Amino acid sequence: MLLLLTLLGAALLTWQHAPARNNIPRAQKRREVALQKMEALARRLRQQEPDLDPKPVLELPLAELAQRLRTEELSLESILCSYLEQALKVHQEVNCLMDFLGECEEQL
Incomplete structure (x- = not known):
């Protein structure tokens, strides 16, 4: 009886976690x-500013x-390039990036 309950519990846990595993x-x-x-x-930004x-x-x-940035001593492209390269x-x-906000390119 205990073995049957253990197996049912394991099956239930596996079944509950299946959707999460499918999302991975x-x-x-x-x-x-x-x-x-x-x-x-x-890469595109680096091509625009190769000496950055x-x-x-x-x-x-x-x-x-x-x-x-306000006084235009630095361009938005040079700042974005610097931070993108550093993040990469x-x-x-350390495998730290989860997502990329592509909207940043629209702001250029």
Whole structure:
């Protein structure tokens, strides 16, 4: 009797988690596509600004970054390129990116 209850419990748990397991491949594919879009945008931006050194951009405090963007000392493209490249670099090390907000490209 105990064995039967154990088997039924295991079957119930497996059945309850089936929808979640079915969502995993879809989520992985969506993430893969998002990362490909992010990499493509980073490549396009890098082609526009081949001499860009992202380090000074990444080291700026937010207030100064916003100020330089307003005064056009820095372009939106150079800032986005710097942060995209850094995010992709960190992602390679720690697998941290979940999604890409493609709307950022529409703002350029």
